[in-house]
Amino acid sequence: MDGAALDAVEGLARRALAGSGDRLLAIGLCGAQGSGKSTLAAGLRQRLESGGVPVAVLSIDDLYLTRAEREAMARSIHPLLRTRGVPGTHDVALGLRVIDALERGEAALLPRFDKASDDRLPEARWERAAAGTRLLLLEGWCVGALPQAPAALAEPVNALEREEDADGVWRAFVNRALAEDYRPLFGRLDRLVLLAAPGFGIVRRWRTQQEHELRKERGGGMSDAGVARFIQHYERLTRHILTEMPRRAELTIALDEMRRAVAIRGG
Incomplete structure (x- = not known):
């Protein structure tokens, strides 16, 4: 993640903090x-905490159901729904x-959440946000997403949906969860960055x-074929987010294939 993106998010955060009392x-x-x-969130946390602003970072991945x-x-x-990731597989109440x-x-x-064991870590291994935390960064692939129109669910977007969700039960459940269960969580956000x-x-x-990279660090992990199948669970909503969210996010940072910021809108 390049410095331009971090500078833009820091500017948004500092202006919002100045007006939040x-x-x-x-x-x-x-x-x-x-x-x-995750890299951007960590960089922002480091910058703000060096200036005395207590920051907590929570990934929506850490809210996965057990x-x-x-x-x-x-x-x-x-x-x-055995596979973690899509709306409906998180503990929103938590x-x-x-x-x-x-x-x-x-x-x-x-x-x-420990992705290696595909399960939530025991509370003894959770981190603690300090009393008086001023900024919460909630990061994740579907944070702030809106549901699709029901008619948009009719046609499968990939082989996974076509072969393993032919009747559309899974994608309808995911869309309904996003429309209902996730609204209170995403409704608590003061700003949205894409x-x-x-x-x-x-x-x-x-x-x-x-x-x-995970294989080098820990050994094991998904094969390339496993990754190809895994990301199909995320394809529908990722495409939807890229289409609809830029119109309403307070800050949109367009990336190139090397994750460099090529355009910054809003802020």
């Missing part, structure tokens, strides 16, 4: 898999409790690069 400011950071959200909960949903609703505590000025435990990939086609390359 003593209350918690919540900024949503949305971007496709591999777009650099593996047992997703297994139960796979049996009762649709097998594709995220709201974190925000509630921070808004009261209290210290708050920040949940953490890291706009040049298109969905680059996401496979970015996500594969991430997996290669």
Whole structure:
């Protein structure tokens, strides 16, 4: 993630903080898999905390339901819900409790999810946001997303939907969750930032690069073929976000294939 993007988000955050009084400011950071959200959030946190602004970073990935909960949903609703990621596979109430505590000025435990074991870590391994936190960064691939019109769900967007969700039950469930369950969470955001990939086609390359890095660090991980299948779970909503969110995000940072900012709108 280049300095121009970080400068733009920092400017947005500082202006918003200046007008927020003593209350918690919540900024949503949305971007496709591999777009650099975590790197940007970490850089912003470092800059602000060096100036005395307490910051908490929460990834929507850390709100995933446990593996047992997703297994139960796979049996009762649709097998594709076994795979973490799409709306309906997060513990939204947990995220709201974190925000509630921070808004009261209290210290708050920040949940953490272990993707290697595909399960939530025990509370003893969660991080703690300090009392008096001034800024919460909620980052994730679908943060702030809006549901699609029902008619848009009719045609599958890829082989996964065509072959494993032929009747549309899974995608209808995901869309309904986004329309209903996620509205209270995303409604708490004061500002929304979009890291706009040049298109969905680059996401496979970015996500594969991430997996290669994880293999070097930890061993194991998904194969390239596994990544190709995995990202199909995200394709529909990622394409929708890239189409509709730039019109309403307070800040949109258009990226090239190397994740460099090529255009910055808003702020």
